[in-house]
Amino acid sequence: MTIEDYAQIGSHCSIYSISTIDNKQGPVVLKRNCRIGSHSIVMPNVTIGKNSIVGAFSFINQDIPENVIAFGVPVKIKRKLTEEEIEKLEEDI
Numbered sequence: 766m767t768i769e770d771y772a773q774i775g776s777h778c779s780i781y782s783i784s785t786i787d788n789k790q791g792p793v794v795l796k797r798n799c800r801i802g803s804h805s806i807v808m809p810n811v812t813i814g815k816n817s818i819v820g821a822f823s824f825i826n827q828d829i830p831e832n833v834i835a836f837g838v839p840v841k842i843k844r845k846l847t848e849e850e851i852e853k854l855e856e857d858i
Contacts, residue, residue, distance in 0.1 A: 766780065766782055766792060766793045766794075766795075767792065767793070767794045767795065768795045769794075769795060769796050769797040769798075769799075769815075770797050770798070770858075771797055771798040771858045772795040772796070772797065772798065772799050772800075772801075773799070773800045773801065774795070774801050775800075775801055775802045775803030775804070775805065775821060776803045776804075777803055777804045778801055778803065778804065778805050778806070778807070779805075779806045779807070780793055780806075780807040781793070781806075781807065781808055781809050782809050783809060784808060784809050789808065789809045789810060790809045790810070791809045791810025791811075792809075792810065793807055793809065793810075793811055793812075794811075794812040794813070795812075795813050796812065796813060796814050796815040796816075796817070796831065797815045797816075798815060798816050798854060798855065798858055799813045799814065799815065799816065799817045799818070799819070799829075800817070800818045800819065801813065801819045801823075801825075802818075802819055802820045802821030802822070802823065802836070803821045803822075804821055804822045805819060805820075805821060805822060805823045805824070805825060806823070806824050806825065807825045808824075808825060808826045811825055811826065811827065811828055811829075812828045812829070813825065813828075813829045814828075814829055814830045814831030814832065814833070815831040815832065816831055816832045816846065816851055816854050816855070817829045817830065817831055817832060817833050817834070817835065818833075818834045818835070818846075819835050819836060819840065820834070820835070820836025820837070821836075822836075822838070823835070823836045823837055823838065823840045824837075824838040824839050824840060825839075825840045826839050826840065827839070827840065829842065830842070832845060832846045832851055833845050833846060834846065
C-alpha cells in the first residue's frame with residue numbers, strides 16, 4: 766500500500782491488498798491529497814487519484830482518476846472538480 770502526502774482516510778475505513786472473497790490481490794495507491802469518506806471499503810489493485818474525493822460508505826472496486834468526486838456502492842464517478850475547487854483543495858495543504 767502506498768499513501769502519498771496529505772491523503773485523508775476517514776474513520777472505520779477498510780483497505781485491502783488481498784481479498785479472500787474473490788481471490789483478488791494487488792497494491793492500493795492513495796495519491797496526493799485524495800480523501801476517502803468514513804466507513805468506505807477499498808478493494809485490492811485500486812488507485813485513488815490526486816485530489817479526488819470519495820464519499821462516505823463507498824465500495825471502491827475500480828480506479829478513481831484525479832480531480833473527481835465519486836461515491837456509491839459500487840463507487841461511481843459523479844463529476845469532475847472545477848478549477849476553483851482544485852485550487853481550494855491544493856491551497857489548504
